[in-house]
Amino acid sequence: MGRVDRDFFLADAVTVAGLLPGMEIVIGDGEKAGRYMITETEAYLGVDDRACHASSGKTKRTEPMYLEGGHLYIYFVYGMHWMLNIVTGTADDPQAVLIRGVSQYSGPGRVTKGLGIDGTFNREDLASSGRIWIEDTGFRTELITGPRVGIDYAGEPWISKPWRFIIRNEKEKK
DNA sequence: AGCAAGATCGGT
């Protein structure tokens, strides 16, 4: 209960992605300060996972994924959307969990827009940051799993891995 | 230096 510490993020991405739904992202200060319950996540499992950016090696963009679990990996896609990812596992083991939805916002691009998250949050540490962290309120509910979205380029078997996790009640949302 | 594609979204 309460603020989640470093240990939680040291597990692998699939484990963390399955535990995050129901927990809350807390924005400490600023215009968007508040609590947002996570409703949807996806796991990206490291160098072997062709859908994971780290599968093509360490680059300037993917470098934050090589930090210790608990740091944020933020990147910009399609010329307009910031993606919010939480790094998991130990240092130099590039895995991450994409936050695809919170209670008020569905879709990874809308989440960052809604919470005011941009490139300035890249590499932020959820275990020590004063402006963003995760809290476990004890809420637990049934999850729906399914294949990840928008990764057709990855090919099998990655394309079929059931590494998307959604709170059941949120399924009908788009 | 140039180019193709992207962990998306909203409108048609």
Added chain:
DNA sequence: CCGATCTTGCTG
């Protein structure tokens, strides 16, 4: 289904 919009990473 298509266009917006721009960074990244690969090719040459």
